[in-house]
Amino acid sequence: MGRQLLIDNIKDPVTGALTGINTLEGYRAHGGYKALEKALKLKPEEIVTEVQKSGLRGRGGAGFPTGMKWSFIAKPPGVPRHLVCNADESEPGTFKDRYLMHHKPHLLIEGMIISSFALGANLSYIYIRGEMMVQYHILQKAIDEAYAAGLLGKNILNSGFDLDLHVHPGAGAYICGEETGLIESLEGKRGNPRIKPPFPAISGVWNRPTVVNNVETLAAIVPILNMGAEEYAKIGIGKSTGTKLISASGHINKPGVYEIELGVPVEEFIYSESYCGGMKGGRKLKAVVAGGSSVPILPAELILKTAKGEPRLMTYESLGDGGFATGTMLGSGGFIVMDESTSVVKNLFNFTRFYHHESCGQCSPCREGTGWMEKILHKILDGHGTVADIDLLWDIQGKIEGKTICPLGEAAAWPVAAAIRHFRPEFEEYVKNPGKIKDVKHYYRLNNLEPVN
Amino acid sequence: MxxxxxxxxxxxxxxxxxxxxxxxxxxxxxxxxxxxxxxxxxxxxxxxxxxxxxxxxxxxxxxxxxxxxxxxxxxxxxxxxxxxxxxxxxxxxxxxxxxxxxLLNHPLDCPICDQAGECHLQDLGYENGKSKTRYEFARREFEPIDIGEKIKLHMKRCIHCFRCVKLADQLTPNRYQGMLNRGDHSEISTYIQHAVDNEFSGNMIDVCPVGALTDKTFRFKSRVWFVKPEDAHRKCPTCAGKARIWLKGEEVLRVTGRKDKYGEVIDWICNECRFDKKKTSDWVIEGPTHIDHHSVISMNHYETLVDLKHETDNHRKQLTNKKVNLGQGALDPNNS
The missing domain is CATH 3.10.20.740 (Ubiquitin-like (UB roll))
Structure with a gap:
């Protein structure tokens, strides 16, 4: 087990009991808000440089260097700037932010105060997913504690820096996790992604310069300041520095949230006792979706080893090795493991149904294409598919990808492309032997409906 | 530069x-x-x-x-x-x-749609589309609704271009309409059906590229290629009064804004000019309109139909070769 910087001290290592780090008192007992004191003595630009030096990359999925994102923010005189924390974690297979906010709300708040100070924002928001009402109340309580302790509000720790922090619950839409959709929703409008440019760094919330960062990214600012950027950059491999939270789920012995030092081999992550603890029931590994439902699925042989035969590591570069032909993405760290009993076609139907349901309906390729792909997959699963349908699916995903306003188009297209690329025989099995499909009425079961004769 | x-x-x-x-x-x-x-x-x-x-x-x-x-x-x-x-x-x-x-969920009801002949989707389909669809599922359906007294909304024809929403936001003082629901269920609506009540609301008919928003005073009166467009003006206290009137004989069947060659309105006109001034005597006629924007129907622009025939023939051949169980000669075009 590597170093833990984000989710350490949540449970007592001996008894396994919660340490009470979710309260301000408990958080301070474990060295909380030390980084803030340090940061307020620095100049804002120095913090931005520090984050740039740390090599921290956005933990929400795209992996864009955080320091660079911060340096892009426009600074017109007299115009307020904002920091928004994207806590709308809704990617299927990802649940790390919820865990972090549930157990260490003050880590996020401390990270947000430091980041707001670095960006010159005096009004910041946490946009939390509507389904996470428990975490909303936890955060609200933590914010109240911070206000009472003088960590938020006017003149924080006598530094002359003011910050107001609000937590705002969404109404439960995946599309509001896209940064401009989130901004629209935060402004009280329908959560439709905006057409870019202008990017939020120029014109975001209330048309003011805005930075939108993921929960884990903002939380990682605290250890960076505590240990220093150089020290942080030593963790990990190459351009993948630091630690990453991985939400492991699926057919493994120990599903849950793990903090890894970037660079752990995928094989070790799945089979080691300190992480997933091996495959459930000792069954064979079939496929892995490595970074949340949007990233391409990879078969066992390609997830454990790259096409060149090198062991695949949990880093942005290694998982992306080989492009989409033989690689995938680290994404948001939603690590879904599937054993040999899983049907990739059914899994794909499930994902596609999700994207169809969550498409906002603004641009035509995504609005129409996602529904179409779902209907074709439904047809295949019902035993009425043809080989031409598989080619059609391939064609449709190609016509969605890269032609939409926001990345939801790609998110819907990539899983389809990868499933067909790596598991085409399985699709053909479904269309050639419809009689052999044991559970053609799966759709009705999924929806708790009685099959119609 | x-x-x-x-x-x-x-x-x-x-x-x-x-x-x-x-x-x-x-x-x-x-x-x-x-x-x-x-x-x-x-x-x-x-x-x-x-x-x-x-x-x-x-x-x-x-x-x-x-x-x-x-x-x-x-x-x-x-x-x-x-x-x-x-x-x-x-x-x-x-x-x-x-x-x-x-076109996936578009009903293709051109034969009964008032927009046919001046429909941008029709032109787009002929010029840039394929002659056959690969979609084989039920298309989405909506009941036509009235938005305002003079405007009919056929949501199933809508292509979600948001032009009418932007128009309502920008031309009129209050927000009248928007999008409900999401994904392929999303629909333009006013929420309460009769809420659009503004003297410039009729312009949304002109900006609609398809037949989703139609003029209730013109619906089903004539195909557009049977009416003759003339540029005309009148003294109007509300708008510039520069419009295009569509005549059948002496009768003014409808009034629209003047459009440029990209089908965009040059001057917005008010609802009074559009819906209520339906007599030739209301207007000073300037002369016949030169239509710059071509339309596949008014220009008999059916070249793509040749490809369609070719494709249909091929398809027919394939079917015949497969010996589909349709009975002898069922697919022979000469056998009626």
Missing amino acids: PKVTIDGQTIEVPNGTTILEAARMIGGKSVPPAMCYYSKLKETGGYCRTCIVNVSKGSEKDPRPMPKPVPSCRTTVMDGMEVQNLTSPALLEARAGVVEFL
């Missing part, structure tokens, strides 16, 4: 010009089709994706990887940019894909 090259034609344009506007300045066949962009309204465009073009070279300053399909209506020209429209077969294929998506 940035210079842009579109399909090999170079033009110098003012700063901040979009690729689509630059192409329109050049004119000719390289102008990408636009279903949602409307130069007379702010913040339109970017939704339908028919105007995508291939940027084969961004500019010397822009390090982003190219080529890349971008919506030309929302992409600003950079100096030294090179754009492919008709010269990129891959792009035309992608555009055909967008057309297919737009």
